[in-house]
Amino acid sequence: MNNFWKMTCYMTGIPLGIALLLGLVGGEDGLASAAIMGLALIPIYFFTMIILAIMGKADAAKAMALSMGLMLLIGLSICGAVMSGMNFH
8 A cells, every 4th residue: 555545544544533432432522522623623634735735745735635525525424414314394
């Protein structure tokens, strides 16, 4: 496995693992703290990705962009699944 995929797995797996642990262990408060962590992490990843691209570390910037997209995709899928079960009437 080359360095790009290793960085992508680390940058995606570690935050998602922490969020999963927070959601499982903390109950509703853990789910809220996992959501707040995700909301804080996406802009941090975005600005760090821009800085890495400017510094010339293209592999790390691309890995960060891909992991940011994967986290957004997973987060929005979970949000849609949770909201589909809600009754708004």
